[in-house]
Amino acid sequence: MPTPFRHTRPPSPKSATGRTAEVFEQIAVDFGIERPPTFVVLSSVPELLAPAWALMRESLIAGDGSRTGRELAALxxxxxxxxxxxxxxxxxxxxxxxxxxxxxxxARGGTPENEEHARVLDWGRRTRVPGSALAPYPFPPEQAPAYLGTALAFHFINRIVSALLTEQLLPGNAQRFRAVRSLAGRSVARTVRRSAVPGAALPLLDAPGPGPDWAAGTPVGPAYDALRTAALAGSDLLDADDLTLVRETLWAWDGGHPPVVLRGFPNRRERPAARLAVLAALAPYRITEEDVAAWREPSRSDASLVRLVAYGAFAAVERIETTMRVPAARA
Structure with missing residues (x-):
């Protein structure tokens, strides 16, 4: 049977125990979808699964302000x-x-007619470019933790999804049809429109720190800190030269997408780990079977691949987050 997964075979969520089972139980209640592949693909690494869910939950689902607005930012x-x-x-x-x-x-490629909606959508787009001028916010300053957390959560999730899932949201790309999109939305409408209690995901985390200043005093901060710690732990899969190469590449990155011919990227044969990490950061949809095969060896499990991709994905998130100039935007 075809699956939505690329390069890995995650364990069945039905066999989940402990913290992984608790995460899936909370996802079913608060997201309205049981065992979504977006999170199943992380389940071989529970220490990544829990904070990835926590950051999305505490910002997109339980954050302050309009859920429509945060969905537009994530879009x-x-x-x-x-x-x-x-x-x-x-x-x-x-x-x-x-x-x-x-x-x-x-869905037809249009721009929102509502000016506020259009500004939020555009703001979400512009967050990809490190150092982009994001102020003034298209939302009240007190809602910044929810919106910034949502944006950064999806800069991570997008990269995981593009690297390790197919592009089809539904089998046969059924979401192309308006009736299917509407029906799928209505099936989770009750959950989406219900108020979620902030902070409920934090007990799933291992003693996170308070997080960055822009999320101070909210559950978004500890969730971000936990994901940062878990994702960047994947640096142990790269040697010192690889890490230097990844960091230098990310520092020089201007937010653009690489050309069809990947000039200047680490060589697949010489530096396969660095290549996977850089691709995960800048163009995860360009990761191929050949890239994975060049890195694979018997000691490198699916969990290791997920950790390596997560490291590259969060390296891009951190590059974006550290150049957001949040204090100036909130002044």
């Missing part, structure tokens, strides 16, 4: 990152919020 991020799976998912979730006309207008 903007997903479009900027060329992640059709996530872009389609957020279109479906806009149906779930009850914004059916907006969802269909965006």
């Amino acid at each position: 903007g991020v997903s479009l900027a990152n060329k992640c059709p799976f996530c872009a389609d998912a957020h279109t479906v979730l806009l149906h779930a919020t009850g914004d059916h006309a907006l969802a269909e207008h965006l």
